[in-house]
Amino acid sequence: MQSEHHETLFSIFSRTHPPDYLPNGRMTELSFAKTFLSSLDSRPLKLQPDYTANPKIVELNGPYTLPKMPTPFKRATSSGLLDEAAQKPSAINVTLKSSRNPVLSLSLPSTDLGTTVLDFKQKVASDVKLEGTEKVRVLYNKKPAGDLKTLKELVGDESLEAGQEIELGVMIMGYRDADAAKTEDSTTKGTKCETTVAQGPSGEEVLGGEEFWADLKGFLVQRIRDEKKAKEVFDSFRGCWEQR
Amino acid sequence: MGAFPPSEPTKKRFVSEMVAWSGKAGEYPNGDPELHHVAGSLFAEEGEPYEAERHLALGTKDSAEQLAKVEYEWYAQDESYTAALYAARAVFPYLLTSNLRSANKAYLIFTSRLSSSSKSLSVQEVSSTSSDMRVYPSLPLLNFLGLLLLAVQRGSPDLYKQLAKHYAPYVKEVGTWDDALAQIGEMYFGIRIPRPGNPLMDMLGGMMFGGSPKPKPKKVDAPVPPAVD
Numbered sequence: 001m002q003s004e005h006h007e008t009l010f011s012i013f014s015r016t017h018p019p020d021y022l023p024n025g026r027m028t029e030l031s032f033a034k035t036f037l038s039s040l041d042s043r044p045l046k047l048q049p050d051y052t053a054n055p056k057i058v059e060l061n062g063p064y065t066l067p068k069m070p071t072p073f074k075r076a077t078s079s080g081l082l083d084e085a086a087q088k089p090s091a092i093n094v095t096l097k098s099s100r101n102p103v104l105s106l107s108l109p110s111t112d113l114g115t116t117v118l119d120f121k122q123k124v125a126s127d128v129k130l131e132g133t134e135k136v137r138v139l140y141n142k143k144p145a146g147d148l149k150t151l152k153e154l155v156g157d158e159s160l161e162a163g164q165e166i167e168l169g170v171m172i173m174g175y176r177d178a179d180a181a182k183t184e185d186s187t188t189k190g191t192k193c194e195t196t197v198a199q200g201p202s203g204e205e206v207l208g209g210e211e212f213w214a215d216l217k218g219f220l221v222q223r224i225r226d227e228k229k230a231k232e233v234f235d236s237f238r239g240c241w242e243q244r
Numbered sequence: 245m246g247a248f249p250p251s252e253p254t255k256k257r258f259v260s261e262m263v264a265w266s267g268k269a270g271e272y273p274n275g276d277p278e279l280h281h282v283a284g285s286l287f288a289e290e291g292e293p294y295e296a297e298r299h300l301a302l303g304t305k306d307s308a309e310q311l312a313k314v315e316y317e318w319y320a321q322d323e324s325y326t327a328a329l330y331a332a333r334a335v336f337p338y339l340l341t342s343n344l345r346s347a348n349k350a351y352l353i354f355t356s357r358l359s360s361s362s363k364s365l366s367v368q369e370v371s372s373t374s375s376d377m378r379v380y381p382s383l384p385l386l387n388f389l390g391l392l393l394l395a396v397q398r399g400s401p402d403l404y405k406q407l408a409k410h411y412a413p414y415v416k417e418v419g420t421w422d423d424a425l426a427q428i429g430e431m432y433f434g435i436r437i438p439r440p441g442n443p444l445m446d447m448l449g450g451m452m453f454g455g456s457p458k459p460k461p462k463k464v465d466a467p468v469p470p471a472v473d
Contacts, residue, residue, distance in 0.1 A: 029387050049348050052343045
């Protein structure tokens with residue numbers, strides 16, 4: 001009876017107080033880490049955890065890589081192993097959508113996953129008859145995407161099924177409704193209108209017109225994603241400017 | 245680059261010339277990070293981890309994720325105790341290019357994949373006033389990498405020696421880390437690498453330059469503003 005009681009106590013103790021040292025005299029990982037972290041605390045921080053040397057200044061003798069591994073890397077697609085990438089389809093349906101200024105909805109069925117954001121921008125630009133893609137922004141999950149990103153990178157780890165539909169947001173900066181209307185009205189004026197889109201008025205002329213403010217408001221709403229807050233910001237912007 | 249068929253032999257040459265050109269012509273002496281990222285991601289996809297490593301190590305801030313994924317996928321084909329060997333393939337190259345951000349990111353992505361895919365793996369949380377750490381009792385070298393990433397932020401040599409002492413037997417077993425660790429010791433902790441000199445060269449150097457020049461350690465204790473990429 002006595003010994004049983006003793007054993008229970010001992011087993012509770014060893015559960016709540018795991019040994020700091022292994023039988024071979026080495027510290028356990030847990031206790032070493034604890035000791036180490038507490039000695040870290042007493043030292044000043046010299047480099048932030050997100051420190052990076054400026055790659056424009058630092059010249060290296062090539063990247064450092066570790067020596068080869070004994071295990072060859074098997075790419076699943078070639079060896080027939082199961083792999084996430086292999087299960088993914090190579091093309092999905094994409095819709096490019098802009099909710100305002102101009103309203104736009106381009107559907108691109110079975111788009112290759114290698115399609116880049118720049119490709120999408122070019123599609124949009126040619127659809128709204130813009131020269132160049134500088135003014136076109138493509139958003140995925142409400143965040144602007146860089147030109148070099150491919151559809152595959154955008155979608156990332158999300159599981160995809162064949163025939164799935166994804167939507168990319170589109171914004172056209174400084175787009176003017178009036179111009180687009182004229183372009184549609186007469187094709188002869190088309191070229192002239194395009195130059196106005198590309199160059200447009202500048203300085204006071206822009207700030208005096210309603211289009212600029214409408215664009216700004218549109219941008220704020222899209223960026224802040226809160227109509228009320230965006231209106232607040234917009235009103236204070238415009239109020240300040242007009243009272244200057 | 246995407247236009248090359250996966251096993252086209254001239255692709256590596258093309259990519260390395262392209263990157264070299266971007267280094268000469270552009271503002272990045274080591275080659276344009278965007279190009280490195282795209283090239284590295286392509287190689288990763290084609291199952292060329294060594295080429296992928298070379299490029300992703302010099303890529304953008306998105307490259308860390310790509311590299312961690314490659315290394316993890318590679319690890320998944322190996323024995324479970326080898327985790328740290330693969331994590332180090334991402335962590336060391338970033339540390340040695342003074343890219344602490346990517347080193348940390350790669351480690352975090354690798355270990356979180358590890359935890360989410362092997363639920364039975366035991367993990368213990370340890371925290372102090374300034375740091376948190378997930379300790380893997382069965383994977384000492386993975387803990388070593390995690391603690392090393394914390395230690396380089398402080399840069400005091402005794403921390404490095406403390407780590408080296410505790411993990412020496414494991415590191416010795418790996419066999420291929422000594423060079424990288426010596427360089428990390430020099431860069432971040434100011435522990436000079438003893439350079440076995442060539443006696444003849446030392447003598448010649450002594451005659452011609454009035455004494456053998458001391459090797460200049462690449463130290464990173466004066467942080468330059470981080471790159472905005």
